[in-house]
Every structure is written in C-alpha cells, then in structure tokens.
Amino acid sequence: MSKPIFTGIFAALALLLALVLPVAAREEFRAYASDVTLRTDGSVAVIETLDVNAEGIAIRRGIYRDIPVTMLSESGNKIRIALDVQAVTRDGDPEPFRVERMGDFQRIWIGDADRLLRPGVHTYTIRYTMDRMVRPSADGGDELYWNATGNYWDFPIVTAVARVQLPDGAVIDNLAAYAGPAGSREAAVTITRQSANSAIFRTQAELAPAEGMTFAVSFQKGIIAYPEGTHAWIQALSDQRETLLAVGSVLILLLYNFTAWLRVGRDPPKGTIIPLFHPPKDFSPALTHYVSKWGFANSGWTAMTAAIFSLGVKGLVRIDNPDKELTVTATGREPAEKLPVGEQVLFNYFASRKAVTFDKANGVELATKRGEFTAAIERENRAVWFNNNTGFAVFSFVLAAAMIGAMVVFDVLEPLWLIVAVVAGILMGIIGSVAYGAITSGNWFSRLFVLVWVVIFGFNFAGGALDIFTGLNINNAALAAGSLVLISVVFSILMRAPTVQGRKVMDDIEGFRLYLETAEKNRLNMVAEPPMTVERFERILPYAIALGVERPWSEHFEAELARNAVDDAAPDYSPGFYRGGRGFSPGNLSSAIATASSGMAAAGEKLRAMDNQTPPR
Missing domain, CATH: 1.10.3630 (yeast vps74-n-term truncation variant fold)
Incomplete structure (x- = not known):
C-alpha cells in the first residue's frame, strides 16, 4: 500500500474517532420510565426508573431530582403537597439520599458524597408518594396532571415513557400529553390507552436538557374522596402556614413587646431642659x-x-x-x-x-x-x-427564637434563608439602635417610631396577602424571621426606662x-x-x-x-x-x-x- 493511501486512511480514522468519542462520552439519560398509581384519596405512588450514563464530567457522585411541592388551585390559592421519598436504589442496591427544601421545590440528593461513580450506565430507581395531586377538570370531572420527567435536568433524555393507573371504577374521559420545555403544548407524545383506567405515554423524540414530558388524565367525579369538614379546614390552614405562621409570629411578638413596653418601658415625662451651672448634688x-x-x-x-x-x-x-x-x-x-x-x-x-x-x-x-x-x-x-428590664428583653429573644424554630420545623423557612434573615435583622437592629441613640427629642421622632413599626407589620401583612391571594412567590418566612430579630433588638433598647x-x-x-x-x-x-x-x-x-x-x-x-x-x-x-x-x-x-x-x-x-x-x- 502506497504511503499517500495509508496517510489518507489514517486521517479518515482519526476524523471518525473525533466525531464518535464525544457522542460515546456524552452524559445522558438513556431511558426514563415513570410508573404512577393514583389512589382514591388523591395521592399518587410513583416509581421512577432512570438509566443514566455517567462519564465523571458533571455526574461524578450521583444525581438529584427536583420535584415541585406547591401548585395553585382554581381560585389562585397556593396548595402545599407532601412529598415522601420511601427508597432509592442504584443498580439494585440501596443508595444514600437526602431531601432538601428549595423554595417551592424539594430536591432529592442521590449519591454518596465520599464515593465517585464508575463511568458507564447506572440504573436508579426512586420510590415516593405525593398527596393532593387531583384537581377538578374543565369537563366537570377530576384530572391528574403530572410532569413525568421534570424539566430541570441538565442532560438529554433519549427515551421517556410514563404509565398511569387509576383506581378501580375510574373511567378515563380524556388523555393529553406534551413534550418540550416547561409550558410547551407540543404533542410529540404517543398515547396508548391500555384499559378503562390505565394508559401509556411515550416520547417521539429525544428530550433536550430542560425539556420534559407531561400528561393529563381526566375521569369522572366520585372516585376521589376529598377531605370534608374539620379536615378540610385544617388542610386549608396548612396550605397557608408559611404566610399565617410568619405574619402571626410578627404580630404576636409585636403585641408582646408593645405590651411589655407599655408596662415597664415607658419613660416618665421629660422635663423642660434649662442650662444648669452645677452637676447634680452628690454625683461624681x-x-x-x-x-x-x-x-x-x-x-x-x-x-x-x-x-x-x-x-x-x-x-x-x-x-x-x-x-x-x-x-x-x-x-x-x-x-x-x-x-x-x-x-x-x-x-x-x-x-x-x-x-x-x-x-x-x-x-x-x-x-x-x-x-x-x-x-x-x-x-x-x-x-x-x-x-434595663433585661428579663423582658431576653424573653422577647426567646419567643422570637421559638417562632423562627417553628417555621423551620414546619418546613416554611429554609436554613439558608434563616441565616440570611437573622443576620439582616441584627444589622438593621444595630443601625436602628445607633440612629435611636443619635436622636435626643422631638415629636417627629414619635411619628417616625410609629411609622417604622407600621412599615414592619405592613411589609409582612402585604407579603402574606400577596402570597395567599396571588401567584406571586413572596418569601414571607424569611421576611418574618428578619422582622422578629429586628423587633427584639430594637425593643431591647426601648425597654430600658428611667x-x-x-x-x-x-x-x-x-x-x-x-x-x-x-x-x-x-x-x-x-x-x-x-x-x-x-x-x-x-x-x-x-x-x-x-x-x-x-x-x-x-x-x-x-x-x-x-x-x-x-x-x-x-x-x-x-x-x-x-x-x-x-x-x-x-x-x-x-x-x-x-x-x-x-x-x-x-x-x-x-x-x-x-x-x-x-x-x-
């Protein structure tokens, strides 16, 4: 074989390898399967199976799955959804995981932080349940609207399939499915109705990063048993616990501090200040x-x-x-x-x-x-x-800490926002205290003092109202946490009285x-x-x-x-x-x-x- 021919073959092979290797090394989801079983109480049991190709580039120790845990009702009110992750496996073996609240989402962190994945394909299985997933449909029945894959992956999904099973007695009225970025109405999904109460959805093309598949299944009323009476009332309160707990905490702390200030913190009337030529008698x-x-x-x-x-x-x-x-x-x-x-x-x-x-x-x-x-x-x-009335001031801080702790326990305040809010509240309190110390007298200060507390409560109340009655996402818990610290810091100064x-x-x-x-x-x-x-x-x-x-x-x-x-x-x-x-x-x-x-x-x-x-x- 002549040297020019050999050189040409070698160059062609090198070019072919250059084109093939990046594809072979691509991190992707080879397959994404979601099995959704609807229960009569409106909750779903989900099994997701993901075939993930890891190359040690972005997927080094594991993956994470972001799942929205809030949605809006017909009236625009926020509905809170409970997520319960039951088990996660990788290649058939239990895999470490933790769940972290991130605003209106919960993130399932999957993997061992101390171990790197071997390159290649790994099969992950995630089992979880979510409640309150059924809502009234436009045709008068009920509807399950489900994002089968999520839209928050940084990797392509080669093929995706979702299977839905409704409760016994349910009859599917309508089926719809969409593929693409969030909000897409592109019906690039093959829909197969298996029986009166089950169906399968398959994507017709690869999903790019940040694209997903969503399906909707409507069926007749009477299958899902909605909560009634006291249970429904408690559920409605729980939906708004982020707002109610936040605004309520600020109101309670303000009432306590204002009441304590009226009792022990009010200064006796200040007299007329005239120049005096001597210090007070017997004062060093x-x-x-x-x-x-x-x-x-x-x-x-x-x-x-x-x-x-x-x-x-x-x-x-x-x-x-x-x-x-x-x-x-x-x-x-x-x-x-x-x-x-x-x-x-x-x-x-x-x-x-x-x-x-x-x-x-x-x-x-x-x-x-x-x-x-x-x-x-x-x-x-x-x-x-x-x-100094230290006891009243200390109790204010204890009460504020208990309320902030309750917001963390009831999952309405994230730890990161807790730190930010507390630091901001302390800084604002210090600035306010310095400003207060620089002020000597004057009726304008009384008006300013009232205005400050009106603004504090007004911000919290307005934020709560916007969060309850609109789709705006107001971080009321962080706003309230900062306000609680600020209130305690400022009143610890105001509580002192001659x-x-x-x-x-x-x-x-x-x-x-x-x-x-x-x-x-x-x-x-x-x-x-x-x-x-x-x-x-x-x-x-x-x-x-x-x-x-x-x-x-x-x-x-x-x-x-x-x-x-x-x-x-x-x-x-x-x-x-x-x-x-x-x-x-x-x-x-x-x-x-x-x-x-x-x-x-x-x-x-x-x-x-x-x-x-x-x-x-």
Whole structure:
C-alpha cells in the first residue's frame, strides 16, 4: 500500500474517532420510565426508573431530582403537597439520599458524597408518594396532571415513557400529553390507552436538557374522596402556614413587646431642659456619665478617665503624658473626704502601685481595675436611676427564637434563608439602635417610631396577602424571621426606662451638659452664671470629660483667660495635676486637655482590644 493511501486512511480514522468519542462520552439519560398509581384519596405512588450514563464530567457522585411541592388551585390559592421519598436504589442496591427544601421545590440528593461513580450506565430507581395531586377538570370531572420527567435536568433524555393507573371504577374521559420545555403544548407524545383506567405515554423524540414530558388524565367525579369538614379546614390552614405562621409570629411578638413596653418601658415625662451651672448634688463625674449614658459608653474607659482626672483635681494623682506614653502617679496624699465608690477603687490601685503606665504590660491589670471600677458603680446604683428590664428583653429573644424554630420545623423557612434573615435583622437592629441613640427629642421622632413599626407589620401583612391571594412567590418566612430579630433588638433598647427620680436627674444632667457645651457661645445671655475661677474650671472639668464636652468647656475657660476674667489664674496657668509634652499655653489649653482625656480613654480601649483574655463589659 502506497504511503499517500495509508496517510489518507489514517486521517479518515482519526476524523471518525473525533466525531464518535464525544457522542460515546456524552452524559445522558438513556431511558426514563415513570410508573404512577393514583389512589382514591388523591395521592399518587410513583416509581421512577432512570438509566443514566455517567462519564465523571458533571455526574461524578450521583444525581438529584427536583420535584415541585406547591401548585395553585382554581381560585389562585397556593396548595402545599407532601412529598415522601420511601427508597432509592442504584443498580439494585440501596443508595444514600437526602431531601432538601428549595423554595417551592424539594430536591432529592442521590449519591454518596465520599464515593465517585464508575463511568458507564447506572440504573436508579426512586420510590415516593405525593398527596393532593387531583384537581377538578374543565369537563366537570377530576384530572391528574403530572410532569413525568421534570424539566430541570441538565442532560438529554433519549427515551421517556410514563404509565398511569387509576383506581378501580375510574373511567378515563380524556388523555393529553406534551413534550418540550416547561409550558410547551407540543404533542410529540404517543398515547396508548391500555384499559378503562390505565394508559401509556411515550416520547417521539429525544428530550433536550430542560425539556420534559407531561400528561393529563381526566375521569369522572366520585372516585376521589376529598377531605370534608374539620379536615378540610385544617388542610386549608396548612396550605397557608408559611404566610399565617410568619405574619402571626410578627404580630404576636409585636403585641408582646408593645405590651411589655407599655408596662415597664415607658419613660416618665421629660422635663423642660434649662442650662444648669452645677452637676447634680452628690454625683461624681463617673456616676454622671453612667446615668446620662444609661450605662457605660466605650466599655467604661471614658468614665474611668473622668474619675482619674477627678482624682487629679483633688491632688491625689498626677497625670504625665510627655509623648505617646501616659502614666498616672499617686501623690501620696490622703483624701480630704470620703471618695465616691468608683474613685475609691482607682485611688487604692494607684496608691498601691505608686505609678502605672497605660501600656501593654499593664493591660490585663488595667482592664481588671476598669471592671472593678464599673462594677462598684453599678452595684451601688443598679435600678436606682433606670431599669434595663433585661428579663423582658431576653424573653422577647426567646419567643422570637421559638417562632423562627417553628417555621423551620414546619418546613416554611429554609436554613439558608434563616441565616440570611437573622443576620439582616441584627444589622438593621444595630443601625436602628445607633440612629435611636443619635436622636435626643422631638415629636417627629414619635411619628417616625410609629411609622417604622407600621412599615414592619405592613411589609409582612402585604407579603402574606400577596402570597395567599396571588401567584406571586413572596418569601414571607424569611421576611418574618428578619422582622422578629429586628423587633427584639430594637425593643431591647426601648425597654430600658428611667425611674421617676432618674428622669429628674437625667434632665438635670442634660441641662448641665447644655451649659458646658454652650457656655462660651451664650456667655452674654447667661443669667446668674457663677464667675469663672481656676477652682471652678478644674472641679467641673472631670464632669465635662464624662459628658464628652471637655473641649467646649476648656475653650470657654481659655476665652475667659484671654479676657482676663479669671482673677485667680496665673499668667502661665497650667493644671498642677497634668504634665504633657506640649504643655499648656494661651491658645493651646483646650486642645491639650481634649488630647489628654481622649488619649487616656483611647489607650485603655486599645489595651482592652489587645487583651483577648479580658472580655469587654
């Protein structure tokens, strides 16, 4: 044989192999058989047999089957269908499987996640039942409408056959079948009526991916026994459990929280806020901070900073901040009078250590003292000025968790949506809480507050109505789960309420803060303001730090110095309890004090963040 002829034959064989191999390696369903037996209660028993060619490309460990579990009634209401997968085999042997809810579908995952399939043809058999599959037909009888193969395969189906068996006594009136994509009316199916109550349907051509075969069989009334009375009513409620449970949960939680808030969370009426020139009587700077913030802001470091400055003003400690390091040194003096509980904790600590630098080496110890400092104030003042009503807030979270759990148990909320909804609810709650904290007063807030809850309930109610009375697919359970978390988070903030005496003190503190914040701006309008002295400035400075207005208070004092309105101030005045790198000078006083106070609080917070062994309070 000549070389050109040999080369031509070789090229032809190579081309033939190139054309044949992809076909041989195609992953497909060689055959798909569905045997459907209708029962008198309207349920069907199904046996599906699938001959699957696996090549390790997309079909590596097994397959999955998606089955719709909802449909619409004549009135447009959603009907829920119970799917019960009884057994799955592969090549005659039991095969692992699990069923997962995916919206209006349930997916049967088939295969062992730890084992790869050998390439070749495998025969899968799926046995399952589904209830409520019969509905009234257009000719006045009943009808079984069945998608025999599903339309959600990624692989072609070479041949498909479906066999249907009706109950004894049923007589088939009409038969119809369609092949193609979902909604197709192409009658490319061969229909064979075997007997009065059985028929066979066969596809006339290969089904492409996402194509399937559907058939409809109508028969006379009286064969199927529909539920009546209480059973029918319970079934109707079950159909709408996704909506009813979701909206009902939101309504119940809102009613509980609103009732609890009316009982224990409503604030006493707020008084008129007027500028006050002195802090509340017998209130330390730290306690002033604690009451004004309804607890401790910045994990207590701001209040601790104010207390250290208060010890400095009293001559008990000295604060040195030459560069980046900040050191508190005991002066060796004893208090002239009994110290507030928080300041006593700090005084004992600094007196025992002589000098303490705010650095990593002392981080654990400082964080511990900060905890003792805040605990001492809380023990003495718990429930005196305000109540957190923690028990009511905790019960709200427990109730919300129980309702969300019920939605999962009753198969109306998928685990993935559960996670998304909870995270979204928490984030919205945090954002709402921050916004609430930024709002001080005003009737517009009351209107906004009402609007927020109207919107929350309105969204859930509207979503439920759309889901019940229309074909729109609204994920009411996820919407409700997020709303439940949001309601609990926000009401845990709103549930806090001042006592009657606490409300009065809070009004006084607000008036005092207003004075400190606007003293320089409204200097000419202040009536009966005490004259500025060094003693007055230093005595009030820790309170300004506690309330976060040390800069405007220092600027006021600085302006008074510039006007020579502070009779007892030396020309080169600087606080005796503080030494900084930049020192104090005209035009620099307010910045230096603000830097010192914020620097100490920031240093403490940084140490807490670095010390993972000490949890934040």
